[in-house]
Amino acid sequence: MGAWPLAPGETSTLRGLPEQQAFGAAWAALPPGSVLFLEGELGAGKTSLTQGLAQALGFTEPVTSPTYALMNLYPTPAGTLLHVDAYRVRDPAELYEMDLEALIEGSRLSVIEWGERLYADYPEAPVLHLEHMKSPEIRQVTRRR
Ligand SMILES: Nc1ncnc2c1ncn2[C@@H]1O[C@H](COP(=O)(O)OP(=O)(O)OP(=O)(O)O)[C@@H](O)[C@H]1O
Numbered sequence: 001m002g003a004w005p006l007a008p009g010e011t012s013t014l015r016g017l018p019e020q021q022a023f024g025a026a027w028a029a030l031p032p033g034s035v036l037f038l039e040g041e042l043g044a045g046k047t048s049l050t051q052g053l054a055q056a057l058g059f060t061e062p063v064t065s066p067t068y069a070l071m072n073l074y075p076t077p078a079g080t081l082l083h084v085d086a087y088r089v090r091d092p093a094e095l096y097e098m099d100l101e102a103l104i105e106g107s108r109l110s111v112i113e114w115g116e117r118l119y120a121d122y123p124e125a126p127v128l129h130l131e132h133m134k135s136p137e138i139r140q141v142t143r144r145r
């Protein structure tokens with residue numbers, strides 16, 4: 001394990017689900033109102049990472065992929081954890097019409113999956129790229145910015 005959370009450009013290998021969740025937990029260090037972008041193919045570990053983050057904020061219930069709901073709001077003891085999946089969104093304007101900006105501002109933390117079209121609007125937000133490796137027991141994560 002390296003130093004978590006990662007600095008821009010750094011990569012970590014995550015061996016198994018507990019490590020994936022522990023990696024996610026490290027991002028609870030981001031200040032209130034922060035955004036964390038996640039990119040990575042099906043099964044790369046986005047939800048697992050988010051589950052670990054939710055646990056670190058004191059939320060003990062299950063976290064699921066917001067693919068159909070578009071947004072999940074988890075009421076953690078530390079404040080709201082907003083979980084957005086922008087995969088099915090045709091135009092980012094749809095998200096802003098759902099009051100995304102105010103929701104982010106009012107949340108402890110916002111995790112946004114497939115949010116490439118929002119990167120320019122949140123230039124301070126880290127982007128984590130998750131990948132499968134040859135072994136199914138391993139994932140790799142790179143902080144792209
Ligand atoms: N570092 C890891 N090592 C091994 N297995 C992992 C790791 N991280 C997650 N997994 C496992 O991989 C599977 C997929 O993880 P997860 O649901 O978090 O992916 P996802 O990126 O959210 O997928 P989707 O795009 O379908 O929502 C789960 O069974 C999970 O337990």
Ligand SMILES: [Mg+2]
Pocket residue numbers: 046047048064065066
């Ligand atoms: Mg998922």
